[in-house]
Amino acid sequence: MKLLFMNNLIFCTVTSLFFMAGSLHAATFSVLSPANNSFVEHEQLSIVLSLQGGGTTAVKALVNGTTFTKAVPEGGHNNIVCLGVTLVNGLNKIDISTTNPSGAVSTGKLSIYLRSRLSKQHQQPPPGFQRYYFHVPANESACTPCHRMEATLNDMHPVKPEDSPCYQCHKRKDNRTYKHKPVSAWACFSCHEVVTGKRKYTTMKPEQSICFLCHSNQQKLWKNKKVHHGPTAVGNCSVCHDPHGSNWPSLVYMHPTDLCLNCHNDKKSGLHVIAGFFAKGHPVRGDKNPLKPDRPFSCAGCHNPHAGDSQSLLNKERDNNSVYCQTCHKL
């Protein structure tokens, strides 16, 4: 078993796209995941290193000024280190270093581009960067010695998170303030397919076909509206919602006003609401949404991000300005 495992590692090192030139005394390492010069579409990334030579006590990754570290325990499985880091939109230059007790350091670099469908300036990875997908057989084979890589029927609804075959590597999916119910139940397979063709865990497209499996009430409600909002109409729910969880209510990626401004930056001032009344414009942020007091006030206080009965997708129709303003302002 042990021997087989070592073979596996050597094999991985040779096929790794990336190799370190370490100092004479430091153990060197190679990167099993991700592939260098690739792009991903989510900020959570795992760096998996295979250490050669032994004696490494700590691994450090510097990602855009933030340091992520992991101590390497002595003995046992100490030749593989798995470290979760967080990316920012655009090009991430990652400096990796490993240290041994005598202080010798071995370093390496990775360039990973985080593409964002929301941010116009972060949609185009540098030339030559490929989309990185982890769950293909060639990558997974290096993990099987220590991680369970095949799902069974029992994994549809695990009793506790730790029972899920996804938990150990993806536990950060469940660490947000607002958690999507099927995710906190670790029912990953309510949305991800187990095996299809070349890679595992793909999701149906367009996305709304997944969402409406459970959100059929919303589907009915919106279908009956006259006007559908651009991105919702094409079924791109995850342009705005993280299907796993978020630190913002309603599982949106950021404050709803910032979300809207990614695509409607000309409305930043709020002037369009009360042009002619005040030079300052209407606030587009506030502590409380008068219509939904548990939410912050934002563009979504006035507009429905999904569908509406008028071109402007207003939550309350505006036949008459003073009545409209009075839905929130008592005169």
Ligand code: HEC
């Ligand atoms: C030698 C055993 C071993 C191998 C091989 C191994 N891992 Fe791990 N991995 C672990 C252990 C043990 C943990 C849990 C403790 C920890 O976080 O270090 C872990 C944790 C992780 C985590 C969570 C890290 C975090 O901080 O959130 C990820 C991601 C991960 N492994 C990915 C991989 C991938 C991908 C592979 C294959 C390329 C792989 N591992 C191969 C032992 C291994």
Ligand code: HEC
């Ligand atoms: C051995 C660790 C490991 C296990 C176990 C694991 N994943 Fe992953 N997964 C990764 C890594 C590494 C990535 C690449 C992105 C990253 O670095 O986090 C990834 C990426 C993904 C992606 C994005 C597409 C892709 O192929 O890159 C999906 C979807 C996914 N995992 C779903 C799952 C589900 C569902 C399970 C449980 C059935 C699971 N994973 C189990 C390590 C793991």
Ligand code: HEC
């Ligand atoms: C409600 C549906 C849904 C559930 C439940 C769900 N996912 Fe996803 N997941 C998606 C969709 C949709 C995407 C693709 C998002 C995109 O293209 O931006 C995705 C993408 C991913 C990715 C790759 C991009 C990323 O966000 O990191 C990983 C990894 C992942 N899912 C892991 C998991 C794990 C692990 C679970 C179980 C705890 C899970 N998912 C449960 C819908 C879901």
Ligand code: HEC
């Ligand atoms: C397996 C069933 C299931 C699927 C599939 C599903 N959801 Fe959910 N979703 C739920 C449940 C259950 C809740 C919690 C409902 C509640 O608390 O009223 C929820 C809540 C939400 C909420 C928060 C509602 C609120 O008022 O805070 C949003 C947003 C959401 N889902 C979006 C999505 C999107 C986008 C998709 C598709 C990517 C999706 N859901 C797919 C079951 C699902």
Ligand code: HEC
């Ligand atoms: C343009 C961004 C955007 C898109 C695209 C989008 N949503 Fe939303 N969604 C939001 C915002 C913002 C809220 C919170 C609204 C509020 O606070 O009044 C929300 C709320 C929700 C809720 C909570 C209940 C409700 O109606 O307020 C659900 C469920 C939901 N969205 C599902 C979806 C599904 C399914 C799709 C795809 C068909 C989708 N969303 C597309 C921005 C979006």
Ligand code: HEC
């Ligand atoms: C991913 C880009 C995107 C995001 C994010 C987005 N929108 Fe839109 N929005 C569009 C597109 C595309 C249209 C279709 C009309 C167009 O081409 O301008 C549209 C149309 C609208 C319209 C109708 C305008 C008209 O005259 O037809 C309103 C109102 C609107 N959006 C409000 C919002 C609000 C409020 C938010 C935040 C909750 C938001 N949008 C977030 C892309 C986006």
Ligand code: HEC
């Ligand atoms: C959906 C609710 C809503 C509607 C409709 C609405 N407002 Fe407001 N308005 C607010 C909130 C919330 C604030 C305060 C924001 C904060 O500071 O928390 C506000 C603040 C204002 C302010 C104070 C600006 C300042 O800088 O102190 C003015 C003026 C105003 N609204 C005018 C209007 C007019 C005119 C209309 C009708 C065209 C209108 N509002 C419609 C919610 C609304």
Ligand code: HEC
């Ligand atoms: C206080 C309520 C209110 C707030 C807050 C508000 N809007 Fe509006 N918005 C309106 C009204 C009312 C109209 C219709 C204006 C008209 O028909 O003359 C409108 C029209 C629009 C339109 C379509 C017409 C056009 O001028 O292109 C878009 C797009 C839009 N708003 C986006 C936004 C965005 C993005 C935000 C947040 C930055 C926002 N709105 C904040 C009330 C509001």
